[in-house]
Amino acid sequence: MTIEEIIKKAEVKLTLNDSDKERIMRAFEFAKAAHGVQKRKSGDLYIEHPLMVAYGVAEMGLDASAIVAALLHDVCEDTTCAPETLEKNFGKDVLFLVDGVTKLDKIRFHGTEREAENLRKMFLAIAEDIRVVLIKLMDRRHNMKTLSSLPPEKQKRIALETLELYAPLAYRLGIGEIKGQLEDLAFPYVYPKEHEWLIEQVKDPLVLRQKYAERLIPLVKKELEAENIHYRDVHGRGKHLFSLYKKLLKYEMDINKIFDLVAVRVVVGTIEECYGALGVVHKLWRPMPGLVKDYIALPKPNGYRSIHTTVFGPEGRVTEFQIRTEEMHIQAEQGIAAHWAYSESKSGNIYRERQTVFADKKQLEWVNQLRDWQKEFRNPDEFIESLKIDFFKNRIFVLTPKGDVIDLPEGATPVDFAYQVHTDIGNQAAGARVNAKMVPLDHELHNGDVIEVITQKNKKPSSDWLKFVKTAGAKKRIQVALRETREAIAFSRRGGQMVELRLAIKDRIGLLKDVSEIVADFKINMKSITSETKNRLYPLIVIHAPFKNKEQLEKMMVKMKNITGVEEVSYTFIN
Numbered sequence: 001m002t003i004e005e006i007i008k009k010a011e012v013k014l015t016l017n018d019s020d021k022e023r024i025m026r027a028f029e030f031a032k033a034a035h036g037v038q039k040r041k042s043g044d045l046y047i048e049h050p051l052m053v054a055y056g057v058a059e060m061g062l063d064a065s066a067i068v069a070a071l072l073h074d075v076c077e078d079t080t081c082a083p084e085t086l087e088k089n090f091g092k093d094v095l096f097l098v099d100g101v102t103k104l105d106k107i108r109f110h111g112t113e114r115e116a117e118n119l120r121k122m123f124l125a126i127a128e129d130i131r132v133v134l135i136k137l138m139d140r141r142h143n144m145k146t147l148s149s150l151p152p153e154k155q156k157r158i159a160l161e162t163l164e165l166y167a168p169l170a171y172r173l174g175i176g177e178i179k180g181q182l183e184d185l186a187f188p189y190v191y192p193k194e195h196e197w198l199i200e201q202v203k204d205p206l207v208l209r210q211k212y213a214e215r216l217i218p219l220v221k222k223e224l225e226a227e228n229i230h231y232r233d234v235h236g237r238g239k240h241l242f243s244l245y246k247k248l249l250k251y252e253m254d255i256n257k258i259f260d261l262v263a264v265r266v267v268v269g270t271i272e273e274c275y276g277a278l279g280v281v282h283k284l285w286r287p288m289p290g291l292v293k294d295y296i297a298l299p300k301p302n303g304y305r306s307i308h309t310t311v312f313g314p315e316g317r318v319t320e321f322q323i324r325t326e327e328m329h330i331q332a333e334q335g336i337a338a339h340w341a342y343s344e345s346k347s348g349n350i351y352r353e354r355q356t357v358f359a360d361k362k363q364l365e366w367v368n369q370l371r372d373w374q375k376e377f378r379n380p381d382e383f384i385e386s387l388k389i390d391f392f393k394n395r396i397f398v399l400t401p402k403g404d405v406i407d408l409p410e411g412a413t414p415v416d417f418a419y420q421v422h423t424d425i426g427n428q429a430a431g432a433r434v435n436a437k438m439v440p441l442d443h444e445l446h447n448g449d450v451i452e453v454i455t456q457k458n459k460k461p462s463s464d465w466l467k468f469v470k471t472a473g474a475k476k477r478i479q480v481a482l483r484e485t486r487e488a489i490a491f492s493r494r495g496g497q498m499v500e501l502r503l504a505i506k507d508r509i510g511l512l513k514d515v516s517e518i519v520a521d522f523k524i525n526m527k528s529i530t531s532e533t534k535n536r537l538y539p540l541i542v543i544h545a546p547f548k549n550k551e552q553l554e555k556m557m558v559k560m561k562n563i564t565g566v567e568e569v570s571y572t573f574i575n
């Protein structure tokens with residue numbers, strides 16, 4: 001790989017001025033000098049790695065700063081170089097990007113607390129600048145390609161992390177192609193036996209299917225021309241290996257049941273032509289009922305759009321077609337990177353017209369949603385858990401009676417739906433109708449279902465719901481409602497409830513006196529007051545006292561919080 005090839009690649013998709021080019025050249029020279037004769041485990045000169053990463057970044061159409069940052073991304077980590085030097089030579093923007101990538105390097109996905117902290121940082125970095133994440137994905141892709149030169153334990157860990165963290169991330173960013181590549185690179189390391197088995201299974205069918213698809217293509221082209229539909233491209237596309245493996249798991253490992261082993265992809269100019277092309281395909285061959293999927297009318301949550309249909313082709317073979325516009329095609333391959341710098345072009349060559357326009361806010365909405373969730377969870381394990389539940393699994397779309405689209409994880413129930421619409425609707429849910437039929441509240445929802453929740457005033461959530469809800473949001477709100485109910489009962493039953501108040505404090509003279517005065521003001525008889533200081537940055541004051549009701553307790557909490565030196569107040573019930 002040479003720096004000239006990278007500049008050439010970048011210029012396919014954006015216009016670089018002289019100072020951009022000079023900056024890229026300078027970054028290359030800087031990185032080359034910094035890494036010197038240092039070698040990768042693979043035996044390559046180290047500089048080969050940043051060059052490959054920069055090439056990927058250029059291929060995605062990111063800007064000159066991102067290319068510069070890709071070239072420099074390992075400079076500070078692996079060699080002695082001060083951040084100030086980077087900033088002085090290449091500017092704040094580049095330092096910021098390199099810094100972001102370096103932070104992501106520290107991520108180890110095992111699910112422990114310390115690692116979750118890093119995960120959080122990673123996601124914050126995404127929200128701040130998507131380029132950081134895209135550089136990191138390219139970095140990971142190249143590291144995966146050279147993984148065989150690392151020791152086996154390392155291979156396994158890195159491959160697993162790629163499968164669990166990076167590939168789902170690429171998917172969520174809508175970069176299907178990169179997701180497929182990352183999974184296929186990780187597959188043999190994580191599931192070596194299964195990989196070997198699959199290669200053996202797939203060898204012949206794949207070749208046969210490929211040939212079959214090639215026979216279909218001229219037939220489709222001819223019919224499209226007859227119908228005056230201007231296609232840009234019709235090609236066969238083989239399924240990625242790991243996604244094939246996952247599909248086989250669902251179909252009793254029977255390769256004959258996989259209809260999209262090789263799919264025929266039809267790329268046309270406009271949305272109208274997509275539906276026109278669908279008509280053409282259905283006129284040629286009978287569609288399989290229930291397998292027409294219109295992701296143009298109802299895009300997937302990651303933004304994927306296309307029409308899929310499965311037909312009984314010639315020789316009785318079942319084949320999948322994927323129909324899309326050129327714009328949809330680029331988005332499917334490049335996801336958020338395409339949005340990031342995409343501006344629509346009338347002239348036909350989309351790439352040439354692209355300017356550095358930042359993705360509009362809506363495209364990045366899920367990133368903000370993620371950041372909000374992250375704030376809601378204090379415990380990092382809980383956060384990872386919620387990512388697993390909500391974020392990385394497949395999503396479904398369902399509709400309200402008014403036709404609003406609600407995005408839920410697979411396996412979600414009417415209760416999840418109700419909480420997604422409004423907390424009150426969730427709390428008061430008494431029953432549900434799906435497609436006008438009454439269903440139990442734990443009924444599994446499917447794509448395209450229309451859901452009406454029947455509410456009842458003063459109805460309370462049941463703890464049974466926790467067993468079947470799929471969204472972290474519903475789970476959390478049910479727990480809050482249940483706790484409130486429990487507390488109300490506890491207060492009413494005994495006309496008083498013993499409570500343990502915990503105050504985290506920055507100690508000062510007179511603080512304890514202020515605290516006890518407030519308790520006295522409420523005319524409450526404290527049972528005990530103690531303090532815990534061991535191993536604590538903020539010592540705790542622990543008070544045991546009886547309260548008449550929740551209002552009284554809450555009022556006191558507010559007063560305590562207002563004392564100078566009290567950092568945090570919490571409570572639990574004790575018997």
Ligand code: MN
Nearest residue numbers: 049073074139
């Ligand atoms: Mn690297």
